[in-house]
Amino acid sequence: MDQVEEEYAQDDITIDLSFENAELDFELLDEATEESKDAPQTDSERVQISVQQVKETLQSVPNTDSNLQAHISTIADYLVQLEEKVRDLTVKNAMQTIDLHNLRQLYQASIEENEALATKKEAREAKEANKTLLDSNKSSNQIKAQLQEYMELDMEVQKAKQDNSKLTAEHERVVELCAKFQEEVLLKEIEVAKSDKRLHIMAAQLDNTKELHEQVVKENADLRAQMEAMATQNQTLLKHKKLLVLEVKALQKYSHVNIAGLEQEAQEARMMQKSISAQLERAQEERDELKEKLNELNISGVDTA
Known part of the structure; x- marks a missing residue:
């Protein structure tokens, strides 16, 4: 991170970090949502389609074990929960990214204002130097507090990324489990076909x-x-x-x-x-x-x- 030079740290700088009147641009979010609708299907959507196809296949197969349908319904519900968690984490990550962007802008503005005040400082009288130094130290402490808050937010973002990676791994495990269930369904269909063939032979x-x-x-x-x-x-x-x-x-x-x-x-x-x-x-x-x-x-x- 950028460091403030000592000759500029003596100015009286006050940074307002209040987001009370801040507004979120929902038009950009709507555009992003429309773009996501036009985008190709994600892995989760493909998994949901696969699970639905497996459920329809099991319903069409006679004498199918009801436990398989129950397991697949449980997996589908769990996938919906995972997608909701991922969506919540994505929204939270976006809000934190916006906050970090605003903090960076405020920090850059404070640096620019500090540099502008430093150019004016040369014309001031020497007796105001002590007072300016104290005010600058106070402002520096505020900046340090803001930087500390920024670091904490950065740590939270890293933690959110780790949680997202865990959810991704869980999602991959569920996809693999769905593939195994689909393979078992295919094996059951093959067994049913063989049984039908034996039944026709016995009827003859x-x-x-x-x-x-x-x-x-x-x-x-x-x-x-x-x-x-x-x-x-x-x-x-x-x-x-x-x-x-x-x-x-x-x-x-x-x-x-x-x-x-x-x-x-x-x-x-x-x-x-x-x-x-x-x-x-x-x-x-x-x-x-x-x-x-x-x-x-x-x-x-x-x-x-």
Whole structure:
């Protein structure tokens, strides 16, 4: 800072530091606000847009964890609080800068006035030197007090800058946290897409199983009809056998009947009955095998689901 020379420090200088009638130029502030509106988006605005996009994405994703939405809402509220703190510190810093600028102007004016008085001092009488020296010392003390106040204001400004740097670091940490949340949301979307794909595959397998089940049911119905037809045919053959036996017994008293032919017919009837019984057994075995296959398909379909 500038130092006052000793030969100029003897003048009577009074500096008025009252800002009672000072006015703040709000037009300049409005112009700065309009310029800030036209300026590109800041990091905080981009972060707010990103958080809003993440919230909309989570709302569009089904079965999304509500804790994620709560965390993102908390982060958005905290960002608003941080922006309000930064805005307050910015306004405070601007006011302090204006005060410092006014103090510099007053200090420069005091130096100029001191120099002007120093040029007039040479024409004054020697008996006024002591009084002027005392007044100058008093003015110097006032200037020192003003300089001390200026230094204190400067320290406050430095402290405000440090607080601003802390808020900036916190803001960067919140931005990083938002990026992590967005990455988790993308991973969840990928998992949902994979689940949908697996669901479509399982639905196709279920449709195939239903078709196979319908085919097996149809085959069982056909086999059941065949078995019923064979059973009816077997009953018919048994009735014919009984009738033949009755006829043989009735005609046995007549010696003219060919007993050997009747026995051969009876033997053929028994062989036909055995053949039909074997066919019925094979049909029953095929039916049991189809039932086992159907049960295995149903069990595998349940396990896959």
